Amino acid sequence: MMISTKGRYALRFLIDVAEHQKDGFVPLKDVAARQEISEKYLEIVVKELVKGRLLDTLRGKGGGYRLNRPPEEYNVKAVIEQMEGPLAPVACLEPGQEACPRSKDCRTLSLWQGLDRVISDYLAQFTLADLMEEY
Amino acid sequence: MMISTKGRYALRFLIDVAEHQKDGFVPLKDVAARQEISEKYLEIVVKELVKGRLLDTLRGKGGGYRLNRPPEEYNVKAVIEQMEGPLAPVACLEPGQEACPRSKDCRTLSLWQGLDRVISDYLAQFTLADLMEEY
């Protein structure tokens, strides 16, 4: 299984916020209740989203979270990568990896490169807007 | 990362055997040396392949492993699944999973189904023969 709860919860969190922020901030507690996810664990997930500048926040009473751009500008692949790290199906294709010494006669390299490609291309074609109800 | 060493080593093992079995059996030791994989660990991997009836074996001196059909009949997806289990990108899509109670208004279900599909379709289109040198 390649997508952990972090990636899945993050997407659901963003979609839920997108659907419920009319103009104000959406508190984590509400999202956790609607999505049936532990508040405490969701905090950890959301921290990553904030760190990656995918959300605006406001502390204190009346506070919560808010998207900082329109849903069309949230690419699904980018969201997943923010949470999970590189999506490469095998370690040797991860960015910043030095070339494997066997690569010149590796029979499987191009297989994995192709797999990497179809996964990336697929996920890159969707945005939050595509996943929202009313869209 | 979705493909562990088990899946990758298994594929490399099968390709190596395919390329070196003229008529006889190929000993694990030789494959381990050529592929630079620990013999002991490779044993564990190969045991799964034997269990899945992807290899014939012969014990004792002069023994080893041998494919039991032509390379064109070894589907890459089937090999990977034998080693890794279901390739589903998220748990709720694994076979035999009861439907998630949230599925009827899950905004992400069809995203994951589509991802599952592109991965499966991609891997299912290759066979061992495609990965062999001389093919």
Add this chain to the structure above:
DNA sequence: CCATAAACCTACTTTGTCAATAGGAATATG
């Protein structure tokens, strides 16, 4: 016929990640 080379078997270890839980500190508001 028997030393040898091979597959086969059981158990253990180490390391890391996943999925949380716990308990509080800082901050803004109504």
Add this chain to the structure above:
DNA sequence: CATATTCCTATTGACAAAGTAGGTTTATGG
């Protein structure tokens, strides 16, 4: 100023990944 929120640090339990260790069984070829 009580309250509702985000923010922060630490800990836990379960599990899997990747390998290591040490042997037993089986067939062959010299």
